[in-house]
Amino acid sequence: MKVTVLDLGYVEFIEAWGTGKAGGVERLQREDAVDYEVGIVEAARQSTQGSFKGWDEDMGLMRTLFNHQANQSTPFEAAGMTIEVCAPIMVFREWHRHRTQSYNEASARYKPLEADYYRPNLLNLLERSVVTTRNKQAQTVTSARKLTDKDAEDWLTCLDDLYAYAEKFYQLGLKMGVPKELARVGMPVGHFSTMRATANLRNWLGFLTLRLDEKAQWEIRQYAHAVNELIRQYFPHTHQLFWEAQNGA
Amino acid sequence: MKVTVLDLGYVEFIEAWGTGKAGGVERLQREDAVDYEVGIVEAARQSTQGSFKGWDEDMGLMRTLFNHQANQSTPFEAAGMTIEVCAPIMVFREWHRHRTQSYNEASARYKPLEADYYRPNLLNLLERSVVTTRNKQAQTVTSARKLTDKDAEDWLTCLDDLYAYAEKFYQLGLKMGVPKELARVGMPVGHFSTMRATANLRNWLGFLTLRLDEKAQWEIRQYAHAVNELIRQYFPHTHQLFWEAQNGA
Amino acid sequence: MKVTVLDLGYVEFIEAWGTGKAGGVERLQREDAVDYEVGIVEAARQSTQGSFKGWDEDMGLMRTLFNHQANQSTPFEAAGMTIEVCAPIMVFREWHRHRTQSYNEASARYKPLEADYYRPNLLNLLERSVVTTRNKQAQTVTSARKLTDKDAEDWLTCLDDLYAYAEKFYQLGLKMGVPKELARVGMPVGHFSTMRATANLRNWLGFLTLRLDEKAQWEIRQYAHAVNELIRQYFPHTHQLFWEAQNGA
Amino acid sequence: MKVTVLDLGYVEFIEAWGTGKAGGVERLQREDAVDYEVGIVEAARQSTQGSFKGWDEDMGLMRTLFNHQANQSTPFEAAGMTIEVCAPIMVFREWHRHRTQSYNEASARYKPLEADYYRPNLLNLLERSVVTTRNKQAQTVTSARKLTDKDAEDWLTCLDDLYAYAEKFYQLGLKMGVPKELARVGMPVGHFSTMRATANLRNWLGFLTLRLDEKAQWEIRQYAHAVNELIRQYFPHTHQLFWEAQNGA
Numbered sequence: 001m002k003v004t005v006l007d008l009g010y011v012e013f014i015e016a017w018g019t020g021k022a023g024g025v026e027r028l029q030r031e032d033a034v035d036y037e038v039g040i041v042e043a044a045r046q047s048t049q050g051s052f053k054g055w056d057e058d059m060g061l062m063r064t065l066f067n068h069q070a071n072q073s074t075p076f077e078a079a080g081m082t083i084e085v086c087a088p089i090m091v092f093r094e095w096h097r098h099r100t101q102s103y104n105e106a107s108a109r110y111k112p113l114e115a116d117y118y119r120p121n122l123l124n125l126l127e128r129s130v131v132t133t134r135n136k137q138a139q140t141v142t143s144a145r146k147l148t149d150k151d152a153e154d155w156l157t158c159l160d161d162l163y164a165y166a167e168k169f170y171q172l173g174l175k176m177g178v179p180k181e182l183a184r185v186g187m188p189v190g191h192f193s194t195m196r197a198t199a200n201l202r203n204w205l206g207f208l209t210l211r212l213d214e215k216a217q218w219e220i221r222q223y224a225h226a227v228n229e230l231i232r233q234y235f236p237h238t239h240q241l242f243w244e245a246q247n248g249a
Numbered sequence: 250m251k252v253t254v255l256d257l258g259y260v261e262f263i264e265a266w267g268t269g270k271a272g273g274v275e276r277l278q279r280e281d282a283v284d285y286e287v288g289i290v291e292a293a294r295q296s297t298q299g300s301f302k303g304w305d306e307d308m309g310l311m312r313t314l315f316n317h318q319a320n321q322s323t324p325f326e327a328a329g330m331t332i333e334v335c336a337p338i339m340v341f342r343e344w345h346r347h348r349t350q351s352y353n354e355a356s357a358r359y360k361p362l363e364a365d366y367y368r369p370n371l372l373n374l375l376e377r378s379v380v381t382t383r384n385k386q387a388q389t390v391t392s393a394r395k396l397t398d399k400d401a402e403d404w405l406t407c408l409d410d411l412y413a414y415a416e417k418f419y420q421l422g423l424k425m426g427v428p429k430e431l432a433r434v435g436m437p438v439g440h441f442s443t444m445r446a447t448a449n450l451r452n453w454l455g456f457l458t459l460r461l462d463e464k465a466q467w468e469i470r471q472y473a474h475a476v477n478e479l480i481r482q483y484f485p486h487t488h489q490l491f492w493e494a495q496n497g498a
Numbered sequence: 499m500k501v502t503v504l505d506l507g508y509v510e511f512i513e514a515w516g517t518g519k520a521g522g523v524e525r526l527q528r529e530d531a532v533d534y535e536v537g538i539v540e541a542a543r544q545s546t547q548g549s550f551k552g553w554d555e556d557m558g559l560m561r562t563l564f565n566h567q568a569n570q571s572t573p574f575e576a577a578g579m580t581i582e583v584c585a586p587i588m589v590f591r592e593w594h595r596h597r598t599q600s601y602n603e604a605s606a607r608y609k610p611l612e613a614d615y616y617r618p619n620l621l622n623l624l625e626r627s628v629v630t631t632r633n634k635q636a637q638t639v640t641s642a643r644k645l646t647d648k649d650a651e652d653w654l655t656c657l658d659d660l661y662a663y664a665e666k667f668y669q670l671g672l673k674m675g676v677p678k679e680l681a682r683v684g685m686p687v688g689h690f691s692t693m694r695a696t697a698n699l700r701n702w703l704g705f706l707t708l709r710l711d712e713k714a715q716w717e718i719r720q721y722a723h724a725v726n727e728l729i730r731q732y733f734p735h736t737h738q739l740f741w742e743a744q745n746g747a
Numbered sequence: 748m749k750v751t752v753l754d755l756g757y758v759e760f761i762e763a764w765g766t767g768k769a770g771g772v773e774r775l776q777r778e779d780a781v782d783y784e785v786g787i788v789e790a791a792r793q794s795t796q797g798s799f800k801g802w803d804e805d806m807g808l809m810r811t812l813f814n815h816q817a818n819q820s821t822p823f824e825a826a827g828m829t830i831e832v833c834a835p836i837m838v839f840r841e842w843h844r845h846r847t848q849s850y851n852e853a854s855a856r857y858k859p860l861e862a863d864y865y866r867p868n869l870l871n872l873l874e875r876s877v878v879t880t881r882n883k884q885a886q887t888v889t890s891a892r893k894l895t896d897k898d899a900e901d902w903l904t905c906l907d908d909l910y911a912y913a914e915k916f917y918q919l920g921l922k923m924g925v926p927k928e929l930a931r932v933g934m935p936v937g938h939f940s941t942m943r944a945t946a947n948l949r950n951w952l953g954f955l956t957l958r959l960d961e962k963a964q965w966e967i968r969q970y971a972h973a974v975n976e977l978i979r980q981y982f983p984h985t986h987q988l989f990w991e992a993q994n995g996a
Contacts, residue, residue, distance in 0.1 A: 425642065
């Protein structure tokens, strides 16, 4: 499962876990599919020496775990997911502030960078210049004029030029013999990079809570929506509880 | 895979991950087995946009990762393992100081405790009372006499009595109507408890480094040896590198 | 500042930090007191390149930080506190599950243990055997009879005997030449131990949120109340916001 | 104490802690100075219920703690330091991978960015293009020619142009009404940013171990040297042990 984000970027599912004992190999032989949430119930039952009884019965336990989250959310650390992410550096800069994930990012010190850059969409740009009057963090500066279609188009054209110049400059440095780690000094934060990110389910939910929020920057919110899709796919029971909590159900 | 430890205790394998993209489902269909270490290589290759090439070639990469561990060990966070552990409370007290694992322990607040207690082995007891003259942390007090066979036997008999009393006292409290969470107040730290523990491979190796060390208390060292067996089984390439490092190879 | 808890236990203030640049040495010379919360404001202002302006103005910023906590609570990691705690092992067992604190506990492997044991109060015991009908986690077992005054008194007398036996057994082992680390195997979890605990303010608040909760076991709740007093003393502005949030103000 | 790094950047000491009970206020009244390492000894002594005895005697304890670090380094979590750092984004990108520090970085979403950019030094550039033949991570690409003085000068001039263009583009966006969070999309990773970073002493030493290493990128190594100076100043005993370990003494 691979979700395209920001045109050139993506979030790709690599691997999940949380099958516990009853949701893994044995179940695979029996039902031709693993269940990545059985391990959560088994971990929770550890508290009462029981085991998985089937979702009809155990969804209630999951709900209790989830709602008393503060106290009992450690079972959600018994499941997890690894994904691959391709995103602009500016998004990674925000993403990496989540200190509970494990990251392996493509390093510009090892291998020359790809020539992919993030070009905001014209309509999106125009919308956000209006919306942001209500969102302090995303606002324009006070001295700004109202963004016109013409200005937005011009600005994007200038951005294309800047990216082209930055790319040319990068290639020039490499060719001249500037070390790779230094040749990248002029690379704009709109440049795409790639990483693998691993976290347990509890921490993925924490990531979603912060980054699905409307105060989060629009770009990283798109990535959060993609991660949300993967959670829905591989951890459907947890996702339902998360969705209910987010929507005050 | 389940390894018996301290007679009544055990370490049981529940689940592993780290297959990445190439070591999981596809490989299962092709080779009838998953490979829990492919994800480590894939995560490392993220740095150079490559992928798994087979162990003949990639064991060299693994060795580089492992030996430059300080700098490059994050790929070992892309794999991990959940186990179930049954051990005396005194062992859990040491184990839980490892703050990078996720724990779900059976709670005496929810369900009455089992009647299993740790009884040290006579020979082991005698040996340790000698060995410990070289190991400050495990030494006897300075005013102690030399432990004789007779004294050791007597002491173990007294321990049996103490356990019997503690168990009777616990059952008495429960019957009288003392809340479970309080009825346990007299429970000795030699009492067995059960938990699930989850950690990534990097942190399991950290656990082993500390707890396989001869300065670690003998009891938790037996559990470390059992965890070590699981690592050898499910992460053989990493285990070999770990073993070489431990033995100065 | 030292608060007595559970008769023989205590929580003692050792040290706090969070003065930032403007709340420390310079302020000490000017006002004869440091301010451990200025560093929080300075850290937050880092986002806008400003600095501390005085509490009249900056309490509003603190409130914003606190209420949008999910997104902006990192400034509360710029302050912190070290305390010394003396508590029964059963309390430490719960406490140590907070993996964001740093612990240094007195080790029974190094030095013989003190002879202090936790004896629940008779009235408290009787009250809790009633209250607990509403609190699943603290309930009595289903087969229990109603705890009477007489039974409670008898049970406490038995506990005294158990403690006396355990202490005698411990001393016997030490004298006979049983290694210290093993002599403790019969020590009840009601035995007192001592530790230093260090955490940043964000994590202390997380500790309080969980352990002031009425679902937390009564014993650790008393310790949380003591920590709460220290927070009130050394971080008054943060404490006020925390108090308001706890009380739905 | 403020150390200039990379011409326009700096590392500035904000605050330290670790005085414990005996190294703080009381000592200040007596000796007109606090001692930020007494808390480490007190925390370690917690294991043996003792307290600080003066450095003549306690340096031996510190050495034992430090050398058996794997097992006993938690006392170094009882001290710590907050600093302010001004560095290029490319340095922050590496720095933020240290997940045990607390960061508060100036946000381009709140306030327009300053116009400071990192311009590598000509001589340094020439040296590194040679040295890097031995350091894989910092090497030039295989197709590169040998960096000449002329090429290096030209490349730096192009960098100046790129920075000038990027700055103009940024200001243009702000003026046109592009939201601040988006206007920064073309900002090169050589642009300076500012943050506060807080960590305990154990984690600062971990940072230094990795970033003083000659395999670390030259730029972040300069920051590590500056942090090293602060550690030497405020934690002299720990620093001496660290220095001895680094130099195989």
